[in-house]
Amino acid sequence: MTSEISLSTVPAHTRHGSNIGQPLTRRDGVLKVTGAATYAADNHPEGMLFAVMATSSIARGRVVALDVDAAKAHPGVVDVMTPAHKPELAMDPDAKTNPFMFRLDLLQNDLVRYAHQPIAVVVARSLEAATEGAALLAPRYEEEPARVGLDADESFEPAAIGIGSPARIERGDVEAALARAEHRLEATYETPAQYHNAMEPHAIVAAWDGDTLSIDTPSQGLAMAQGRLAGLFGIAPENIHIRSPFLGGGFGSKGLVSGPQVLGIMAAKLVGRPVKLVLRRDQMYGPVGHRPPTRQTLRLGFDGEGKLSALHHHAKTVSSTFDDFFEPAADISHTLYAAPAILTSHEAVRADIGTPLFMRAPGEATGSIALEGAIDEAAFACGMDPLAFRLKNYAEVEPISGKPFSSKALRECYRQGAERFGWSRRTIEPRKMRDENGYLVGWGMGTATFPALMFQAEARAVLRRDGSGVMETGAHDMGQGAWTALAQIAADALGLDLDRTEFRAGTSDLPDAGIAGGSAHTATAGMAIHNAGADVVAKLAALATGDERSPLFGAGNAGVVAREGRLHRRDDESRSEGYGDILARAGLAQIEGKGSAAPDPSVQETYAMHAHGAVFAEVKVDPDLGQVRATRLVGAFAAGRVINPRMVRSQFYGGMIWGISFALHEHAVMDRRSGRILNADLAEYHIPVNADVPSLDALMIEEHDPHVNALGIKGVGEIGITGSAGAVANAVWHATGVRVRHFPIGLDDLLVPAAA
Amino acid sequence: MTFSISLTVNGVRRDVELDNPRVTLLDLLRERLQLTGTKKGCDRGQCGACTVLVDGRRINSCLALALSHDGADIRTIEGVAEGGHLHPVQEAFIAHDALQCGFCTPGQIMSAIGLIQEGQTDGDPERVREGMSGNLCRCSAYAGITEAVLDAQKKLAEAGGTDAGRRDAA
Incomplete structure (x- = not known):
């Protein structure tokens, strides 16, 4: 944590001894509740100018004219960056040298490939002048018909989906199993385009000093950002210093450097002064990624007792015309239900949209709502309780691979979640439950799952003679609580109290902490921290056990334990010595250790590693108006070791509310004629507000996983949305008897069939 | 001009x-x-x-x-904080984890202080939710926000007065 951060006096902060597992309050809480936490757009270097992007109002065509003279003549405007007037880049923004590199729109030509694409940048002495200058550009276009949506064009099978996964995977013979099945069910579900809409718009403050670049910008992956920018500008990565102490939400949209962030850096280079560029909310509906729409067909074969024999999950999705990101929606069906024959397949079309990207649970969220809906339909077709149906098809090993699970406490999630919710009182038949006001009441459930991933990371640990310690890794806190949870791991790794541990993160000059994505950041950065702590403690122990003046002399084989700033002999804990004494006698001011983390290939080959959960939802529907309200959600999640239950609960709640949002609230509405999004703002693009949020309960189910990593962490950031979206949708069916297979479910969906 | x-x-x-x-x-x-x-x-x-x-x-x-x-x-x-002391609403936001990324938090807190001063919620969670619904939180810390507002409201009422309520100002 940066030095100006002071700890709260709230008692939940004071903790001695083991820190992991304690519900500490946020260490950055005081900064965040006082307005002192500095987000990118809060920076004002000396001499800074303001940049405002002009973005395309068409989805496809060319910009044939920009009134640059009018903009430049406007008082306060300093310069206008256009395809004809911009700094040279060292690399083609349309080049792609690795799967994590996406093509950017950096004014490389006059082509428009999607609505809200940047077409110019106006730099001025005030924000108002830059905004007015951008309006004066009055672009003229040569427009071509936009290709829109899931039926935009001929479809094809992508070479890979997600990041490098095969588009089609089959185990067993699905067609044969379907042909033999006693019952068959086919259902097609559609999910809409969704936009991350982090509360903090993408922003950058960039300053050049010769060929050294200093930037403030939100980043979920500092080292990758540094590498990407080094390539684009032809400078060494170490010449780029990025500060990202706080992200105002990311959800995947700040995982990779986006085009507008690079444009801010280019603008600073063009004018030779620091520049701030902040996106307008509507400009976030194009160049910074989104969750693409899907059309998913589920084909299930099962017997009269509800045993699945075949599961085919097919997903059609959309990418941009110029780059490849294919939402891996069907892959959710690899892990949850024990059908002996499983096929997952994907197809895609290209449309005139900004390239879709990772959005919280990419693939899992879209796939989950469709799979959980189809499972619910199959259960009802057998006359079975949806939980009994799921238990009947409980996967003891991962169905697609046959691998054992590293751990799987899903049965316990089902049991405890159902009990807390009161699930046993549910009717099998829909439209049978009412509340005291006459509203239709529906209860639905869904299974949650998310892979337990690990990336690569490094950390550096220091123990000082004054008995304090430092842990450094360039970790990212986008709200999940890295400043707190990783500091807890650091304190335990160093064998120190938290108030003796200085934790540094959030800047690119620290060791690479990997990417805050895939729900893997706590596991990845946490393991690097854990290992760095072990390394520095081992070095300290070597000093002590080899020194005959130390009470630990000769402990060699027995070993030592680090606790509360002292090393203790493992076989005789009364013999111990403080860190400071050991360093002082060795004449050292401090001692340093290093640690790294990476996935273990042998474990990955042996085990299937996933977090699991069960979500139970209640909705109430007005029988006359069709208005739906989610009134109660209970989630029970088994996600390995919990570092900070207070923050984990918030992550589960957040995910569960995203699930409600998926089922009932959010979607981008595309104008099929123009290819423009009609609701590119926060009034019309609905996300839940406080009044939309029901009573929530998140149970943390005990789970010890000896395989995922030494700390036993699986990750909690994304699993909450899975299961929840399906549970809410299934509850709407149970309330009304109307099975809506497209999202969000609206009151019009529920009224028309009911009246028919 | x-x-x-x-x-x-x-x-x-x-x-x-x-x-x-x-x-x-x-x-x-x-x-x-x-x-x-x-x-x-x-x-x-x-x-x-x-x-x-x-x-x-x-x-x-x-x-x-x-x-x-x-x-x-x-x-x-x-x-909002004065004399080195957090306002009860600020303290309650930390205690109830009524924030994640923190970007909406200043607005939430100002809105909560305004709402408490308006004196219309009567300690009813449903009215707090309604009264706080002009402040979006994409991290969806809403459950904690509602708890925090109710908690702070109670503490302020106990301290007497709806506005001041700062420990040092009492």
Whole structure:
């Protein structure tokens, strides 16, 4: 944590001894509740100018004219960056040298490939002048018909989906199993385009000093950002210093450097002064990624007792015309239900949209709502309780691979979640439950799952003679609580109290902490921290056990334990010595250790590693108006070791509310004629507000996983949305008897069939 | 042409020369007075991240022209804690984990202080949820926000008075 951060006096902060597992309050809480936490757009270097992007109002065509003279003549405007007037880049923004590199729109030509694409940048002495200058550009276009949506064009099978996964995977013979099945069910579900809409718009403050670049910008992956920018500008990565102490939400949209962030850096280079560029909310509906729409067909074969024999999950999705990101929606069906024959397949079309990207649970969220809906339909077709149906098809090993699970406490999630919710009182038949006001009441459930991933990371640990310690890794806190949870791991790794541990993160000059994505950041950065702590403690122990003046002399084989700033002999804990004494006698001011983390290939080959959960939802529907309200959600999640239950609960709640949002609230509405999004703002693009949020309960189910990593962490950031979206949708069916297979479910969906 | 206004911001009189009549109260605070605690999430009154108190009432400062608030008394998130002590609403936000990324938090807290002063919720969670629904939180810390507002409201009532409530001000 940066030095100006002071700890709260709230008692939940004071903790001695083991820190992991304690519900500490946020260490950055005081900064965040006082307005002192500095987000990118809060920076004002000396001499800074303001940049405002002009973005395309068409989805496809060319910009044939920009009134640059009018903009430049406007008082306060300093310069206008256009395809004809911009700094040279060292690399083609349309080049792609690795799967994590996406093509950017950096004014490389006059082509428009999607609505809200940047077409110019106006730099001025005030924000108002830059905004007015951008309006004066009055672009003229040569427009071509936009290709829109899931039926935009001929479809094809992508070479890979997600990041490098095969588009089609089959185990067993699905067609044969379907042909033999006693019952068959086919259902097609559609999910809409969704936009991350982090509360903090993408922003950058960039300053050049010769060929050294200093930037403030939100980043979920500092080292990758540094590498990407080094390539684009032809400078060494170490010449780029990025500060990202706080992200105002990311959800995947700040995982990779986006085009507008690079444009801010280019603008600073063009004018030779620091520049701030902040996106307008509507400009976030194009160049910074989104969750693409899907059309998913589920084909299930099962017997009269509800045993699945075949599961085919097919997903059609959309990418941009110029780059490849294919939402891996069907892959959710690899892990949850024990059908002996499983096929997952994907197809895609290209449309005139900004390239879709990772959005919280990419693939899992879209796939989950469709799979959980189809499972619910199959259960009802057998006359079975949806939980009994799921238990009947409980996967003891991962169905697609046959691998054992590293751990799987899903049965316990089902049991405890159902009990807390009161699930046993549910009717099998829909439209049978009412509340005291006459509203239709529906209860639905869904299974949650998310892979337990690990990336690569490094950390550096220091123990000082004054008995304090430092842990450094360039970790990212986008709200999940890295400043707190990783500091807890650091304190335990160093064998120190938290108030003796200085934790540094959030800047690119620290060791690479990997990417805050895939729900893997706590596991990845946490393991690097854990290992760095072990390394520095081992070095300290070597000093002590080899020194005959130390009470630990000769402990060699027995070993030592680090606790509360002292090393203790493992076989005789009364013999111990403080860190400071050991360093002082060795004449050292401090001692340093290093640690790294990476996935273990042998474990990955042996085990299937996933977090699991069960979500139970209640909705109430007005029988006359069709208005739906989610009134109660209970989630029970088994996600390995919990570092900070207070923050984990918030992550589960957040995910569960995203699930409600998926089922009932959010979607981008595309104008099929123009290819423009009609609701590119926060009034019309609905996300839940406080009044939309029901009573929530998140149970943390005990789970010890000896395989995922030494700390036993699986990750909690994304699993909450899975299961929840399906549970809410299934509850709407149970309330009304109307099975809506497209999202969000609206009151019009529920009224028309009911009246028919 | 320039325009002169004077405002009281967090108890300090600020005389401001504006070169442009379009400057919003939000942009005045953030870009000209360097009070960046107040956030811009949408710039059109749809998200509440820019909520401040003007003459004691909560407003979206992105929808307010600075010029039309000449002489106003403005309170922003920077002026909530006093004498090194957090306001009860701030403390409650930390205790109930009513925040994640923190970007909407200044607006939520100003809105909560305004809501408590309005005195319309009567400790009813449903009315707190409704009254806080002008402030979006994409991390969805809503459960904690509702708990925090109710908790702070109770503590302020116990301390006597709906506004002051700061431990040092009592």
